[in-house]
Amino acid sequence: MEDMIFLYVKHNKERAFNIVYKRYYKKIYGLAYKILYDKTIVEDCVQEIFIKVYENLEKFRFGSSLGTWIYRITINHLINVNKKIDFYLDIDEEKFQSKIEYSIELAELQEKIKKALNELNELEKKVFILREMEGFSYKEIANITELNEGTVKSKLHYIKLKLRDILSEYVNNG
Numbered sequence: 001m002e003d004m005i006f007l008y009v010k011h012n013k014e015r016a017f018n019i020v021y022k023r024y025y026k027k028i029y030g031l032a033y034k035i036l037y038d039k040t041i042v043e044d045c046v047q048e049i050f051i052k053v054y055e056n057l058e059k060f061r062f063g064s065s066l067g068t069w070i071y072r073i074t075i076n077h078l079i080n081v082n083k084k085i086d087f088y089l090d091i092d093e094e095k096f097q098s099k100i101e102y103s104i105e106l107a108e109l110q111e112k113i114k115k116a117l118n119e120l121n122e123l124e125k126k127v128f129i130l131r132e133m134e135g136f137s138y139k140e141i142a143n144i145t146e147l148n149e150g151t152v153k154s155k156l157h158y159i160k161l162k163l164r165d166i167l168s169e170y171v172n173n174g
Helices: 002-011 013-036 039-059 066-089 093-118 122-133 138-145 149-173
Strands: none
16 A cells, blocks of 8 residues: 555555545544544644645655654644644643653554454454454354354464464553
């Protein structure tokens, strides 16, 4: 995906930006909301962040991941916004920084989990999502997937082992 964005930046900046916007809008909005808790301020911030991304897209050199670069822009912007509203909200800078770091780690973990899920085959992904994310019972999953209940339980066990292996580097070093 990042290779495609790189090519679009060279030839069609607007198309590259549209891809970036669609891919990161919800993540950036969520991060900003977790930190600022004010919908109006968050909406303004997200708009300002994406203006900065657009204006600097040609400067991105793919030395880090695109997501990391966008989060860096986001965090810097949120810190500056916090400094402006700090007087009114009386926010403790240490708590604010801690909240930002936690939000970044959570966003990065969510990205890692998403990538790990993409390494599963379709049946594995379906079983895992139905059970762990949607809360379906083993019986319901068996009916949906046309597997027997014991097979669903067994598959889920092996899926979790597989995901643990995929995520082990992040979990052990994170």
